Amino acid sequence: MSESELWGSGERPVVPLVHLAYDAIFTFVPPARINYWAGGAERLYGWSAREALGKDVDKMLNSTFDCPRAQVIDEVIRKGRWAGRILRRRKDGTRVVIDARCALLRDADGKPSAIAEVNRDVTAEHDALEREAAKTTLLELATEAIFTFSLPESEITYWNGGAARMYGWPSEEALGRQPYSLLNTEHDRPRLQIMEELLRSGQWAGTMVQTRRDGTKLVVDGRWSLRLDESGRPASVLEVNRDMTKERAAEVAKSNFLNLVGHQLRTPLALMKGYVSLIANGTYGDLPTGFNQPVKVVTDQLGELERLIESVLVISRLGQEDFVEPRCIDLGSEVEAAIQRARARSGTMAAIAFNAPRDAVVVDGDSRLVGQIMDELIDNALGHSTSRDPVVIWLTGSPKPSVYVRDHGVGIAIESHAYLFERFGRRNLPQFSTRSGLGLGLYLCKRLALAMGGDVTLETSSPGAGSTFRFSIRASSHRRPSPRPTEA
Amino acid sequence: MAATVLVVDDEAIVAEMYRLALERTGYRVLIALDGETALETITAARPDFIFLDVRMPKMSGVEVLTRLVSDPMTRNIPVVMLSNYDDPTIVRQSLSLGAKEYLVKAGMLPAALPTVVAHWLTPPASDELLSRIKRRTTHPVS
Numbered sequence: 357m358s359e360s361e362l363w364g365s366g367e368r369p370v371v372p373l374v375h376l377a378y379d380a381i382f383t384f385v386p387p388a389r390i391n392y393w394a395g396g397a398e399r400l401y402g403w404s405a406r407e408a409l410g411k412d413v414d415k416m417l418n419s420t421f422d423c424p425r426a427q428v429i430d431e432v433i434r435k436g437r438w439a440g441r442i443l444r445r446r447k448d449g450t451r452v453v454i455d456a457r458c459a460l461l462r463d464a465d466g467k468p469s470a471i472a473e474v475n476r477d478v479t480a481e482h483d484a485l486e487r488e489a490a491k492t493t494l495l496e497l498a499t500e501a502i503f504t505f506s507l508p509e510s511e512i513t514y515w516n517g518g519a520a521r522m523y524g525w526p527s528e529e530a531l532g533r534q535p536y537s538l539l540n541t542e543h544d545r546p547r548l549q550i551m552e553e554l555l556r557s558g559q560w561a562g563t564m565v566q567t568r569r570d571g572t573k574l575v576v577d578g579r580w581s582l583r584l585d586e587s588g589r590p591a592s593v594l595e596v597n598r599d600m601t602k603e604r605a606a607e608v609a610k611s612n613f614l615n616l617v618g619h620q621l622r623t624p625l626a627l628m629k630g631y632v633s634l635i636a637n638g639t640y641g642d643l644p645t646g647f648n649q650p651v652k653v654v655t656d657q658l659g660e661l662e663r664l665i666e667s668v669l670v671i672s673r674l675g676q677e678d679f680v681e682p683r684c685i686d687l688g689s690e691v692e693a694a695i696q697r698a699r700a701r702s703g704t705m706a707a708i709a710f711n712a713p714r715d716a717v718v719v720d721g722d723s724r725l726v727g728q729i730m731d732e733l734i735d736n737a738l739g740h741s742t743s744r745d746p747v748v749i750w751l752t753g754s755p756k757p758s759v760y761v762r763d764h765g766v767g768i769a770i771e772s773h774a775y776l777f778e779r780f781g782r783r784n785l786p787q788f789s790t791r792s793g794l795g796l797g798l799y800l801c802k803r804l805a806l807a808m809g810g811d812v813t814l815e816t817s818s819p820g821a822g823s824t825f826r827f828s829i830r831a832s833s834h835r836r837p838s839p840r841p842t843e844a
Numbered sequence: 845m846a847a848t849v850l851v852v853d854d855e856a857i858v859a860e861m862y863r864l865a866l867e868r869t870g871y872r873v874l875i876a877l878d879g880e881t882a883l884e885t886i887t888a889a890r891p892d893f894i895f896l897d898v899r900m901p902k903m904s905g906v907e908v909l910t911r912l913v914s915d916p917m918t919r920n921i922p923v924v925m926l927s928n929y930d931d932p933t934i935v936r937q938s939l940s941l942g943a944k945e946y947l948v949k950a951g952m953l954p955a956a957l958p959t960v961v962a963h964w965l966t967p968p969a970s971d972e973l974l975s976r977i978k979r980r981t982t983h984p985v986s
Contacts, residue, residue, distance in 0.1 A: 622928035622950035623855070630861045633953045639864055662950060678932045 402447030524569030614672035694730035707746035740765030865954030879903025
């Protein structure tokens with residue numbers, strides 16, 4: 357039987373209403389020749405009826421089926437209909453995902469005349485489902501523990517594969533349990549305080565100690581995000597935890613090693629400094645004239661060595677719980693003391709101009725750390741100044757207590773600003789390669805300031821015009837500084 | 845009569861360095877190389893002032909300090925800790941026990957020690973000086 361005998365006349369159905377349908381409706385004579393193309397098909401695919409009629413629909417729309425087209429036609433003939441998913445391209449080349457339904461049409465003699473196809477664009481729904489599926493897969497692949505718990509019941513509602521691997525609790529045993537009791541979570545502050553922050557800001561991040569199913573402890577860095585329901589009430593918390601146990605142990609080991617080395621190095625340093633100073637001050641008799649310069653060189657280099665060792669010790673202590681001992685301090689007094697120390701170190705009256713407001717600027721800070729920051733900033737300014745103009749230091753109390761230190765040095769090219777506060781950042785600052793030191797100073801300044809809730813920033817700098825650094829720190833709610841511990 | 849200063853340090857070469865500096869300014873100096881010897885020396889010689897190291901064999905400086913402050917005969921002797929170990933816990937413990945100060949050896953030149961002694965034996969005289977010296981217990985970063 358020939359194709360035309362099988363499919364009859366192939367006349368187009370005359371059904372005007374189909375033009376009004378939102379779905380794309382067309383008919384074709386197998387294998388794919390279009391013989392009817394309704395308005396919905398024009399809107400969906402961008403091809404007009406004039407362009408489409410007589411074309412191979414699958415070639416025109418670049419159709420991709422889950423099964424061969426011949427199999428679809430066979431099923432339509434056998435069962436009278438077929439439904440399935442087809443991927444196609446519009447006239448403009450864009451991709452469209454189609455839910456297709458096909459039905460067999462017969463002529464007046466009951467002979468198959470054509471196949472009608474009704475297409476619905478489901479691209480958005482399909483892609484959304486694909487994204488959801490991808491997210492679910494990613495969540496299961498993640499090495500972090502990811503779970504959600506409901507509020508206010510605090511019951512686990514989702515538990516990914518990472519959580520199962522990290523804690524040893526499979527999803528089916530974790531769901532419905534309370535995360536705090538399941539993981540025996542310990543925070544460094546009251547849980548109520550954390551929940552208050554979460555409700556206030558919508559998120560929380562911090563370190564926790566938790567317990568696996570086998571009883572072993574682990575240190576995790578956690579991030580929480582609050583989810584609200586449609587009426588804006590807290591509905592659940594999304595928690596993402598990363599196991600940092602090994603990293604923290606390595607950090608502690610490194611800090612302990614640096615601390616040990618730093619302390620051990622202090623002993624020979626103290627002896628060398630001490631005996632050289634005794635030689636220099638004549639304890640062993642008058643120094644021959646030619647010895648003065650070498651003794652000065654040794655003294656200066658021992659000073660550099662001391663600064664390096666102290667930097668190592670500070671690095672080893674960063675992050676320790678008791679590293680910062682904040683009190684109410686008078687920032688102006690701290691700056692004045694640092695200026696005095698700088699003048700003592702330089703051996704002459706170093707050119708430093710200082711301006712401060714009449715009223716004391718009282719801040720919450722650790723006097724020792726503030727002193728270290730100021731020592732470094734002033735030494736940095738004195739070391740880089742290339743003119744006789746004084747290093748200018750000024751203090752402001754508002755809007756945030758700040759100390760500005762301005763030098764008259766060579767300045768810093770803008771492309772180097774990003775490296776200034778990095779550890780050993782001087783490697784990336786070729787204009788300073790001739791200066792001694794490792795480039796730890798500004799890195800430590802910033803870390804110390806951040807540890808006190810402040811910051812050290814480069815305010816202005818350009819080649820030839822010098823630089824201005826700013827040290828900002830938290831204002832105190834008290835008007836007067838508290839007495840020093842040893843004075844209490 | 846010159847005041848007597850006891851230097852307690854398990855490193856003889858360090859103690860000798862401090863002795864030289866203190867004697868040069870007129871102090872009489874005694875040396876003890878461990879904690880037990882320090883206690884015996886204190887009982888026998890009643891020094892006016894003590895520089896006390898922390899990490900020592902037989903008995904640590906903190907143990908020595910604890911003994912001193914618990915004995916009415918020795919609790920009023922000014923003690924300044926002088927160590928290269930300035931772990932915050934030990935510093936706080938020493939100061940709360942009654943040490944006058946906690947100084948770091950690496951930050952102190954021997955010539956500064958007589959000033960420290962002078963301050964604590966004549967407290968009102970040199971507050972400003974003391975505050976300058978105290979700043980040397982910490983160091984500028986490089």
